[in-house]
Amino acid sequence: MEAIFEKSQLGKPLIIAGPCSVESPEQFMSTITPLVNQGIEIIRGGIWKPRTRPGSFEGLGSIALPWIQDSKKQLRFKFATEVASARHVEEALKHGVDIFWIGARSTVNPFTVQEIAESLRGTSIPVMIKNPVNADLSLWIGAVERIQKAGISDIAVIHRGFSNFRDVVHRNSPLWQIAVEFRTYFPDMMMINDPSHISGKRSLVPIIAQKALDLNFDGLMIESHYTPDLAWSDAEQQLTPEDLQLLLQNLKTRKVRFESQETLNQLEEIRHQIDQADHDLLEALHRRMELVEKIGEYKKLNNVAVLQMERWKEIFKTRPEWAEKLAINPELIQEIFGLLHQESIRKQTEILDRK
Template structure:
């Protein structure tokens, strides 16, 4: 079951690997009923929180070690594989002692190299798949570093879990998807399977199908989705969990994509359009080059007349007008605003180098 995730061929079409189960294992009855219902929907690899690291104390932090025998029992009853989160060497030892099949390292652990190293040390000589969630902040280096530590311990079967990033400005999602980070990860480690956790990105169950489809459209290898037999009564993260029936309906409604065109004529057509994109990108770089030449010209003029680099009125004017221009061209104004922010930073840098070369 889990082996399918790691034996995926590059030429295969996207067939999502599904891991599902409750945010937290609460009672033997809740676990059994959830697993039974999900099993009927075709799920064969399950998840469940045993130890729940929470942002603030006083909230439900999982039932702990006493949940492990319950998991062992449902594993035997349904012949399934089960994944839990571990955050210490003790967690690893207790999980392996009861035959847990898959371990995952959570976002709050990934952010701490000391914690990841402790887990890695405890895994030496063990053959168990390890899934690693991205750190809570958008730091690609921390994510990659966690894999380097786990691989150094001899663990060969690893996969990444994209669960989004904390962002106090986020208005739609619980955690900002920031899809570019997992894309950059795959550029660095293309052999590592990538799983999306739409539950923690969404924070709301109605968004889970949307995020799941987005992940499949980006050729993710699988989904880890929270499901509870009675989501509204869940002890943790009730708003983002789906019922087993709703999960089954969602999975069957997802659209899968081929990785490559199979017909040569269609691939040729795609290549022709990509050639046009390459030319458009070259023209775009030429325009930026011309803009920077004008920026340097302004820098020389300011230096000659002893004028400061930054003119806030001018920057406000750019920040107001460029997004408006973008809207007129059916472009995303937020993207254009961010792009011109980067261009403005480079403009200030170049003018500063002209006016005050010592800095």
């Protein structure tokens, strides 16, 4: 059986699209017919919908599975749905579902992932694994390993963002650095971005989708509904099939490799300059830590407390201001100096504890 989740050698992103939830045979066919006609070969749809609070629409359940079978007799596509238990797996396999995904609320629970993994043992069905709700890289890696140990080899992961109460822009904070770090553990595994769940509103979906392609993601999973405002779930983030087609036409894919040796040589020269700049930064940090140790010795000699709030406030006020004058992101600098100051406090405390 040919693997579904193999990276394209041409850099062409895999596109998965479809409604958040399967609501009726009419809604499903009205949505997916134009998608399939656009050339989308994998259709997504929620059969079971794990919701945060009771009372929300939690999917129609197994009653919708025969509708999927009927629609596949009329149109050629592969169908993907979320499974959150062994019963879901059994029902979906019985009705010919082609691809499963494990949702963010399941990935966060190793017991749930293990139950799903055991129910998949002996099958060869492709599986996608979403990142956990919270920003825990180990849980995401662990979920992949559990599915692999069950004998499943056709695996992709889905970056759908992370819960973050401080983010007022996104429904789920993208925290791109976690997705990038995940790829260092599984460099050959397809990573698919879910701009619908990251954005939470359709106006942001194109922005997130393009950002994902700029970061060399392998595909996109986007929610689409023929009448999004009437959708029973996730109405604000779904696109009409027509808007989705326009989005896909406007996306820019990036080259995976450099085509000329001259361009590669120029890049290597710039990288060499970055290496030198990084070395200079580390020497400056070394010098800073030497000064921190002197301050620690002085405080110990004079019986002065390590944490001086006025100094803390001064650093967090002035460093971002200096950064802005140098056209550097002040939030980045505030985060960096927060870490530096924590390390300074740690070193000074260590000095005070010495006998």
